[in-house]
Amino acid sequence: MALNTSHAPAIAAPGAASSVTGAQVATALREAGIAALLTLGLSIPILAFKTEQNQSNALYLQPRWGVVAVVCGLIFLVRFAVCLRAMRRAAAPARLKAPASPFVQKLFGIAVPLFLGVALTYPLLASLATGGLAGARYWIDLGILILTYVMLGWGLNIVVGLAGLLDLGYVAFYAVGAYSYALLSTTFGWSFWLCLPLAGILAAFWGIILGFPVLRLRGDYLAIVTLAFGEIIRLVLINWVELTNGGAGISSIPRVTFFGVPFDSSENGFASLFGISYSPMHRMVFLYYLILVLALVTNVVTIRLRRLPVGRAWEALREDEIACRSLGINTRNTKLTAFAIGAMFGGFAGSFFAVRQGFVSPESFNFLESAIILSIVVLGGMGSQVGVAVAAIIMVGAPELLRNLGFLKQVFGADFDPNEYRLLIFGLAMVAMMVWRPRGLVGHREPSMVLTERKAISGSLVKEGHG
Amino acid sequence: MRWQEDPILEVQHLKMRFGGLVAVNDLSFSVGRGDITALIGPNGAGKTTVFNCITGFYRPSEGMLSLRHADGTTYLLERLPGHAISWKAKVARTFQNIRLFTGMTVLENLLVARHNPLMIASGFTLLGLFGLPSFREAERQAVEQAKFWLEKINLIDRADDPAGDLPYGAQRRLEIARAMCTDPILLCLDEPAAGLNPRESHELNELLLSIRRDHGTSILLIEHDMSVVMGISDHVVVLDYGTKIADGTPEEVRNDPSVIAAYLGVEDEELDKVEAEVGL
Numbered sequence: 214m215a216l217n218t219s220h221a222p223a224i225a226a227p228g229a230a231s232s233v234t235g236a237q238v239a240t241a242l243r244e245a246g247i248a249a250l251l252t253l254g255l256s257i258p259i260l261a262f263k264t265e266q267n268q269s270n271a272l273y274l275q276p277r278w279g280v281v282a283v284v285c286g287l288i289f290l291v292r293f294a295v296c297l298r299a300m301r302r303a304a305a306p307a308r309l310k311a312p313a314s315p316f317v318q319k320l321f322g323i324a325v326p327l328f329l330g331v332a333l334t335y336p337l338l339a340s341l342a343t344g345g346l347a348g349a350r351y352w353i354d355l356g357i358l359i360l361t362y363v364m365l366g367w368g369l370n371i372v373v374g375l376a377g378l379l380d381l382g383y384v385a386f387y388a389v390g391a392y393s394y395a396l397l398s399t400t401f402g403w404s405f406w407l408c409l410p411l412a413g414i415l416a417a418f419w420g421i422i423l424g425f426p427v428l429r430l431r432g433d434y435l436a437i438v439t440l441a442f443g444e445i446i447r448l449v450l451i452n453w454v455e456l457t458n459g460g461a462g463i464s465s466i467p468r469v470t471f472f473g474v475p476f477d478s479s480e481n482g483f484a485s486l487f488g489i490s491y492s493p494m495h496r497m498v499f500l501y502y503l504i505l506v507l508a509l510v511t512n513v514v515t516i517r518l519r520r521l522p523v524g525r526a527w528e529a530l531r532e533d534e535i536a537c538r539s540l541g542i543n544t545r546n547t548k549l550t551a552f553a554i555g556a557m558f559g560g561f562a563g564s565f566f567a568v569r570q571g572f573v574s575p576e577s578f579n580f581l582e583s584a585i586i587l588s589i590v591v592l593g594g595m596g597s598q599v600g601v602a603v604a605a606i607i608m609v610g611a612p613e614l615l616r617n618l619g620f621l622k623q624v625f626g627a628d629f630d631p632n633e634y635r636l637l638i639f640g641l642a643m644v645a646m647m648v649w650r651p652r653g654l655v656g657h658r659e660p661s662m663v664l665t666e667r668k669a670i671s672g673s674l675v676k677e678g679h680g
Numbered sequence: 681m682r683w684q685e686d687p688i689l690e691v692q693h694l695k696m697r698f699g700g701l702v703a704v705n706d707l708s709f710s711v712g713r714g715d716i717t718a719l720i721g722p723n724g725a726g727k728t729t730v731f732n733c734i735t736g737f738y739r740p741s742e743g744m745l746s747l748r749h750a751d752g753t754t755y756l757l758e759r760l761p762g763h764a765i766s767w768k769a770k771v772a773r774t775f776q777n778i779r780l781f782t783g784m785t786v787l788e789n790l791l792v793a794r795h796n797p798l799m800i801a802s803g804f805t806l807l808g809l810f811g812l813p814s815f816r817e818a819e820r821q822a823v824e825q826a827k828f829w830l831e832k833i834n835l836i837d838r839a840d841d842p843a844g845d846l847p848y849g850a851q852r853r854l855e856i857a858r859a860m861c862t863d864p865i866l867l868c869l870d871e872p873a874a875g876l877n878p879r880e881s882h883e884l885n886e887l888l889l890s891i892r893r894d895h896g897t898s899i900l901l902i903e904h905d906m907s908v909v910m911g912i913s914d915h916v917v918v919l920d921y922g923t924k925i926a927d928g929t930p931e932e933v934r935n936d937p938s939v940i941a942a943y944l945g946v947e948d949e950e951l952d953k954v955e956a957e958v959g960l
Contacts, residue, residue: 541862
């Protein structure tokens with residue numbers, strides 16, 4: 214019956230397509246009723262009774278039928294809505310989904326300059342909005358955090374998005390970069406600008422060290438070995454106490470200087486050099502622009518690499534490794550360059566992290582970090598630069614928003630802390646993404662070379678890579 | 681017989697063993713320079729295994745595969761690493777189940793085939809990163825070559841479409857064009873006419889003949905479509921159960937009783953007679 218009603222209007226005229234017949238409503242109501250009954254049954258052991266203690270410390274059951282009724286009602290409504298929606302969709306004439314409509318493409322054209330403009334003027338905007346540079350401290354700090362993840366996302370995007378090598382241990386290179394700067398600057402007193410390239414080179418070196426043994430592995434096996442590599446680096450940092458000071462971490466790492474000019478209130482400081490009054494925010498703003506430049510360099514280099522033979526070989530490797538070999542591509546070297554260049558940007562970001570915090574400890578480089586960076590890449594749409602940036606803003610910025618939802622306390626009571634629901638919301642958002650946009654926010658691929666007309670390539674044709 | 685006088689590829693005593701299974705057993709044949717050579721045989725005869733040995737996907741258990749360039753340089757294919765077979769020895773191949781980069785455009789597919797020359801022109805990425813003119817020029821030439829092949833296979837209008845969107849016959853042609861973009865001297869085609877309709881397989885014949893004529897590329901192909909095999913090949917090698925049962929011009933092979941027996945089987949009463957003829 215349900216089958217008939219849902220298919221009949223598809224043959225009818227398009228005008229009638231969006232309306233839903235009474236029989237369909239009845240079906241939806243029945244479905245919703247069944248779902249509500251099921252919820253009722255399930256909630257009896259889980260929800261309906263709560264164990265409480267009375268004055269004599271004896272347990273008793275407190276019935277909570279009100280909660281059960283609310284939950285069943287909600288389920289009923291949701292199921293009803295979902296059923297109706299599905300029927301309407303089945304009834305509507307099949308719409309051909311273009312890979313990217315002109316509107317979306319226009320949006321893309323605006324998005325990039327808009328993002329860039331906002332990113333460049335962000336400290337100004339933040340201080341205007343909060344009424345002063347000092348008041349914008351929190352917002353600029355958040356901006357720095359987001360940009361760090363944007364950069365990490367772009368770095369990992371080379372390995373996962375372009376070359377299709379699933380790397381679950383990217384944080385290891387972040388750690389190598391951070392510890393490189395921390396150790397080199399505290400031991401030899403080298404400046405940040407000397408340590409930054411060294412940190413990148415060292416991270417790239419470790420990328421190759423990791424790359425060599427795992428080259429033969431594909432898919433799940435590669436993911437597990439990279440995961441293990443990330444853990445090994447973290448455990449070495451904890452246990453090699455003579456070098457890394459173990460779990461206590463390395464503190465008093467030299468702060469960033471304005472190309473040699475320190476950000477302090479002394480006579481040679483940044484403020485007196487430029488004849489402005491000293492503010493600790495100067496360093497923050499400088500850090501903000503530093504990470505912005507680093508992130509943009511990552512982006513520009515990635516965009517250029519994509520158009521070079523090596524970038525095209527990475528993408529070809531993701532599409533079909535056997536065909537690559539038959540075309541004379543040295544797959545081993547190509548994979549190694551992807552690992553090394555991705556790791557290098559992780560190393561840059563790591564040394565920025567160290568100079569910003571002034572303190573590094575192995576705790577900052579746990580698996581959760583790798584997972585967040587990987588989610589940024591997957592959420593953004595593998596291989597898409599804009600998507601990764603948007604995903605980083607959502608993944609890092611949105612949890613921070615939760616801290617500021619004070620009004621919810623009025624609704625749910627004083628001891629309600631929205632921050633506690635962070636991972637729950639995160640999980641729900643991930644599930645929702647996988648249902649509606651399984652290829653990420655930007656699901657299509659831009660060709661690297663065009664003969665006559667630029668056409669976006671539908672994500673359904675692009676492979677994710679398997680090792 | 682050109683394949684005896686001037687062979688481009690000599691397969692000598694090739695043996696490929698997978699555990700206990702001997703897929704190819706003591707196979708020797710030659711491929712003539714400038715010839716179109718067909719490797720035929722019933723399903724499971726070991727044709728694709730021979731291809732995989734020649735193109736470096738399998739390492740032969742025994743035997744020698746020597747490829748001789750026109751200038752006399754000789755490569756022992758069984759000793760080269762997989763990617764060097766295309767880059768150094770100039771042997772290109774296509775696959776039985778098409779292996780295009782489906783998420784990349786038709787043009788990009790052809791440019792990937794120019795990976796090694798472009799890699800050198802881009803100074804192994806370093807010079808290319810700064811967009812030096814020498815790299816731009818090399819890139820322009822690669823695009824020109826791609827355009828030449830796209831015009832030849834009638835896909836110039838679809839250059840910016842993803843390869844995965846092309847119809848099956850066009851994908852087959854594109855795979856051949858992609859292999860040709862590596863400038864091979866020997867092109868190995870694994871069932872190029874599989875799944876093509878008669879008109880398409882006629883076009884394929886024309887394409888293969890023009891590749892041989894205009895580019896001097898020798899062709900070795902596996903094929904079941906006899907109109908292709910008998911129509912264009914100069915030399916046919918027949919495999920059955922991993923051994924060679926016939927080797928000669930299409931006419932010779934067509935009338936060879938052991939080939940007929942391998943393909944069609946024999947009547948019970950004729951069995952003794954045919955076996956005597958074949959020498960079993």
